[in-house]
Amino acid sequence: MVNSKLVIIGFVWPEPNSSAAGGRMMQLIDLFLKKKFEVIYASPAKFSENAENLEHLGITQKQIQVNDSNFDEFLKEEQPTHVLFDRFMMEEQFGWRVAEHCPKALRILDTEDLHFLRKARQQAYKDQKAFKKKYLYTDIAKREIASILRSDLSLIISKSEMDLLVNQFKVNKGLLLYLPFLLKPMKDSDIENLPTYEERQNFISIGNFLHAPNWDKTLFLKEEIWPLIRKELPDAELHVYGAYTSQKVEQLHNSKHGFLIKGRAPNAIDAIKQARVLLGPLRFGAGLKGKFIDAMQAGTPSITTTIGAEGLCGDLPWCGEIANSPEEIARKAVLLYKMPKRWKIGQKNGFKIINKRFQRRVFAANFFKRLKKLEKDLELHRQQNFVGQILMHHSTQSTKYMSLWIESKNKTST
Secondary structure, three states, X not given: OOOOEEEEEOOOXXXXXXXXXXXXHHXXXXXXXXXXXXXXXXXXXXXXXXXXXXXXXXXXXXXXXXXXXXXXHHHHHHOOOEEEEEOHHHHHHHHHHHXXXXXXXXXXXXXXXXXXXHHHHHHHXXXXXXXXXXXXXXXXXXXXXXXXXXXXXXXXXXXXXXXXXXXXXXXOHHHEEEOOOXXXXXXXXXXXXXXXXXXXXXXXXXXXXXXXXXHHHHHHHHHHXXXXXXXXXXXXXXXXXXXXXXXHHHXXXXXXXXXXXXXXXXXXXXXXXXXXXXXXXXXXXXXXXXXXXXXXXXXXXEEEOHXXXXXXXXXXXXXEEEOOOHHHHHHHHHHHHHOHHHHHHHHHHHHHHXXXXXXXXXHHHHHHHHHHHHHHXXXXXXXXXXXXXXXXXXXXXXXXXXXXXXXXXXXXXX
């Protein structure tokens, strides 16, 4: 793929040390760089001091604005062969402009996770009701699936989300590609260098606090689970790490009860390596949870819920314990913490999950094989996706003129 140029339209500037989404984006960028793509990363987000310095990788960084025709000039000048939208919101804002000014560019959507699924589960939890399919049929679902249909290819991080789109919403499989986290294998030398069971102590919880499931998980631990664990293990501590720690999070800190808010971890895997068990009792969410992948790489068994484990282990046993009630989570956490044999089984299960389900080499080959096919047959591919053409037509008609009106209004007001 010589002379290929990729423009990534990022929802945020990638922060791999802050979130799984940032790590995922860097994995995708690395795939394209390895294939000798010229890569430009453009985002309307405010630049963060915690963001990766992409220029060190030879990537051009471009600040862009929504509702701004300067973006059209940027596209005309760059003429990318491929455009990657980071989450459906970026496709909504910029997709019609790409289609209009770079009609031959292959449009790829990285969903990260299905936002409408996460929101649906969150709403069911707020309602204190069992999750039912009726929660899926929302405006955000219409927007996100419309974005998937308008794109030439959408990257889906979880097989359970693939099944939902294909079986529940009848999305054509030809528009989707299962592309999970892309990892290097765990070698014997990597495993031998990890701290042993005896060298570790305490529990850890980790997750970006801007992400609602992580804040809820921390409250769940503080109010319902940790008191039960602490009763059985009075000397144990729970070290809670997470980027963007707010005052409401810091107020949960209680050294007397061993509940310690630590803030941002300089390196997530290094922090997790020191702990004996990771606690991740998520009550809602979607996609793949990067904290558990980090724990597997750190050789740290974990406790999570059915939702937390979704899409990660497939038919393989979990790398620790799965439970859903506070009592069961606490009971299994204590057993895992106190029993070396049980702990080592969980650790080995984690290594197997990484080596059998997330091998970068396999998924990278599938990804570029699909891209090559699309590049060759893009016109036919789009003809066969006529619903996508209809949605793009209406998006161009409505979103385009609304955007132009907003831009005109903004110029007038200044």
